[in-house]
Amino acid sequence: MSQFTELRGLYHLRETIGSGGFAKVKLAYHALTGEKVAIKIMDKRSLGEDLPRVKTEIEAMKDLCHQHICKLYQVIETETKFFMILEYCPEGELFDYIVSKDKLSEEEARVFFRQIVAAVAYIHSQGYAHRDLKPENLLLDEDQNLKLIDFGLCAKPKGGMDSQLFTCCGSPAYAAPELVSGREYLGSEADLWSMGILLYALLCGYLPFDDDKIPSLYKKIQSGKYDTPSWLSDESKSLIASMLQVDPKRRVTIRHLLAHPWLMADAQCPVEWHSKYKRCLDEDCLTELAVHYGKTKKDMEASVSEFKFDYLTATYFLLLEKKMKGRPVRLLNKI
Numbered sequence: 001m002s003q004f005t006e007l008r009g010l011y012h013l014r015e016t017i018g019s020g021g022f023a024k025v026k027l028a029y030h031a032l033t034g035e036k037v038a039i040k041i042m043d044k045r046s047l048g049e050d051l052p053r054v055k056t057e058i059e060a061m062k063d064l065c066h067q068h069i070c071k072l073y074q075v076i077e078t079e080t081k082f083f084m085i086l087e088y089c090p091e092g093e094l095f096d097y098i099v100s101k102d103k104l105s106e107e108e109a110r111v112f113f114r115q116i117v118a119a120v121a122y123i124h125s126q127g128y129a130h131r132d133l134k135p136e137n138l139l140l141d142e143d144q145n146l147k148l149i150d151f152g153l154c155a156k157p158k159g160g161m162d163s164q165l166f167t168c169c170g171s172p173a174y175a176a177p178e179l180v181s182g183r184e185y186l187g188s189e190a191d192l193w194s195m196g197i198l199l200y201a202l203l204c205g206y207l208p209f210d211d212d213k214i215p216s217l218y219k220k221i222q223s224g225k226y227d228t229p230s231w232l233s234d235e236s237k238s239l240i241a242s243m244l245q246v247d248p249k250r251r252v253t254i255r256h257l258l259a260h261p262w263l264m265a266d267a268q269c270p271v272e273w274h275s276k277y278k279r280c281l282d283e284d285c286l287t288e289l290a291v292h293y294g295k296t297k298k299d300m301e302a303s304v305s306e307f308k309f310d311y312l313t314a315t316y317f318l319l320l321e322k323k324m325k326g327r328p329v330r331l332l333n334k335i
């Protein structure tokens with residue numbers, strides 16, 4: 001019997017697939033489609049000062065819909081718990097993938113980094129800075145595509161992406177010099193620095209700035225001095241150097257990255273960063289939902305387009321996933 005009455009009949013819970021701090025993530029099956037999902041479960045009583053982080057993440061993920069961002073399907077809030085029903089990424093963290101391969105070839109690093117650039121260009125275009133970009137927050141789906149998670153530290157400055165931020169957050173080894181120095185900073189520029197650390201980790205298998213003691217680590221970051229292995233190509237060294245500029249005003253911008261020669265190598269086109277999700281609702285999914293719930297298509301379209309992030313939102317998105325993967329747009333156990 002499901003230990004959570006809120007999920008009964010909606011999701012069939014299976015094993016724990018991940019955990020981080022204040023949350024446990026479990027594999028589950030969405031009852032109406034049979035599709036796998038990940039359910040991030042948080043107990044409000046143990047959240048403490050992390051409660052605002054959960055609300056930040058939920059509101060941001062409701063706004064963000066992109067092929068390289070882990071999709072939020074449904075939110076269930078009870079008196080004592082939050083449940084976030086999320087896109088399932090069966091191949092785990094990019095962090096573990098890098099460790100398993102020691103380091104990646106330029107070609108493989110390029111495929112991943114193009115996806116990271118696409119995701120960050122998209123969230124910046126929506127007015128968000130992630131502020132905790134690192135391989136542990138990039139998951140691999142069944143097709144080895146990257147999905148960005150953990151928007152708990154993201155910022156959507158009221159005055160837009162050119163507004164300064166002050167909160168020092170994120171993981172120290174990926175934090176920008178202006179951030180660790182306690183100066184005000186732009187979220188977009190801090191994200192670009194973290195992406196430079198990420199690219200270095202993809203290509204080298206270790207971090208450019210590392211130290212067991214935080215003050216020493218911060219000094220190394222502020223110096224901006226790091227070793228570049230001799231076997232790195234000149235183009236890779238140049239791209240990393242353009243991102244690991246201590247002066248944020250000299251740092252490469254996301255716009256320049258989109259068509260950067262290193263990213264365009266192997267005769268690639270500029271990074272296609274726009275969301276592949278259409279604004280209009282999918283007719284086949286609406287038809288299947290209308291038949292299942294015995295509603296007119298018009299009424300079903302009106303209900304789905306409210307995007308309440310309830311079970312109907314989850315069912316719509318999971319039907320759309322099935323269609324995008326070439327599987328039948330069908331619901332199980334008709335009424």
Ligand SMILES: [NH3+]CCCOc1cc(-c2cn[nH]c2)ccc1C(=O)Nc1ccccc1
Nearest residue numbers: 018019020023025038087088089136149150
């Ligand atoms: N480092 C990731 C550990 C597993 O965490 C997740 C996995 C999935 C996932 C797994 N499969 N599909 C999605 C989706 C979300 C998370 C997540 O947000 N974890 C987390 C972030 C911050 C604090 C606490 C926990």
